[in-house]
Amino acid sequence: MPRYRCLIEYDGRPYKGFQAQGDHPTVQASLERAILGFSGEALRITAAGRTDTGVHATGQVVSFDLSKAFKADTVRDAMNAFLAREPVSVLAAEQVDDEFSARFSATGRMYLYRILTRRAPPALDMGRVWHVKKPLDAEVMAQAAKALVGTHDFTTFRHVECQAKSPVKTLDIARVKRFGDEIHLVFAARSFLHRQVRSMTGTLVEAGIGRWDIADVAEALAAKDRAACGQVAPPEGLYLTHVTYEAEPDFGTYSSI
Numbered sequence: 001m002p003r004y005r006c007l008i009e010y011d012g013r014p015y016k017g018f019q020a021q022g023d024h025p026t027v028q029a030s031l032e033r034a035i036l037g038f039s040g041e042a043l044r045i046t047a048a049g050r051t052d053t054g055v056h057a058t059g060q061v062v063s064f065d066l067s068k069a070f071k072a073d074t075v076r077d078a079m080n081a082f083l084a085r086e087p088v089s090v091l092a093a094e095q096v097d098d099e100f101s102a103r104f105s106a107t108g109r110m111y112l113y114r115i116l117t118r119r120a121p122p123a124l125d126m127g128r129v130w131h132v133k134k135p136l137d138a139e140v141m142a143q144a145a146k147a148l149v150g151t152h153d154f155t156t157f158r159h160v161e162c163q164a165k166s167p168v169k170t171l172d173i174a175r176v177k178r179f180g181d182e183i184h185l186v187f188a189a190r191s192f193l194h195r196q197v198r199s200m201t202g203t204l205v206e207a208g209i210g211r212w213d214i215a216d217v218a219e220a221l222a223a224k225d226r227a228a229c230g231q232v233a234p235p236e237g238l239y240l241t242h243v244t245y246e247a248e249p250d251f252g253t254y255s256s257i
Contacts, residue, residue, distance in 0.1 A: 008060040011087035038078035048243040054235035063102035108244040113185040130237035136208035142176040147218035155224040162194035203230035
C-alpha cells in the first residue's frame with residue numbers, strides 16, 4: 001500500500017482542535033473526508049502534532065496509506081478540491097516509504113506565537129494574534145526566555161490533563177523579538193507537553209509587562225509546580241510552523257529570529 005506524506009496549512013478558528021472528536025468539526029475530520037472524497041477510502045491519518053482548539057498551522061505534517069497509488073500532485077490537488085470551502089490547504093504531497101510516520105519519525109517541532117502590542121484591536125488578524133494592550137518589553141522577555149532553554153522538568157508549564165509519561169523535555173530554542181507592532185516568540189523542541197508553549201508564552205508576558213522580574217521566570221521553572229505558572233496565553237496566537245525529520249533537527253533555517 002502506498003504511503004503519502006502531506007504538508008498542511010490551516011486556520012484553527014472553526015475547529016475544535018486537530019484530532020477527530022466525534023461529530024465536532026476538527027482538522028483531522030476534514031482531511032479524512034477529503035481523502036474519502038477522492039479515493040473512496042475511509043481511513044485514519046497520522047499527524048505530527050495535535051493542535052488545540054483555535055491553534056493554527058503553516059507546517060503541519062500528516063501521513064496515511066492508500067490501497068491505490070496516485071501521483072503525489074494528484075493527491076494534493078484532489079484533497080484541496082474537497083477542502084475548497086474550508087480554511088485547510090494541502091501545500092505539498094509526496095510518496096514515502098512504509099516506515100515513515102508523521103508523528104513517530106519527527107525529530108523536532110517548531111511553534112510561533114504572535115502577540116499584537118498596539119492599543120487598537122486587530123481587524124484583518126482577528127483570531128490570529130493575541131492582542132495585549134499593555135506595553136511589552138521584548139528585550140526583557142528575550143532575557144527571561146533564556147532560562148527555559150535546555151533539558152528541564154517543565155511541570156510548571158504542563159497542563160494538568162497532559163498525558164505525557166514524563167515532564168522532562170529539552171527545549172532547543174526560545175527566542176523573542178519585536179517586529180513593529182508584533183512580538184514573535186519561537187519555540188523548538190523534539191516534542192512538547194500539553195499547552196507548554198502557551199504556558200511559557202503567558203509567563204514571559206508577565207515579565208514583559210513588568211509584573212514579574214526576569215529571575216521570576218527561572219524560579220517558576222525550578223518550582224516544578226503548575227501553580228507557579230503565569231497566565232496561559234490564548235490559542236489564537238499559536239502556530240505550528242515546522243516539523244523536522246532529519247537525524248538532528250536544524251531549526252535555524254526556519255526561524256526569522
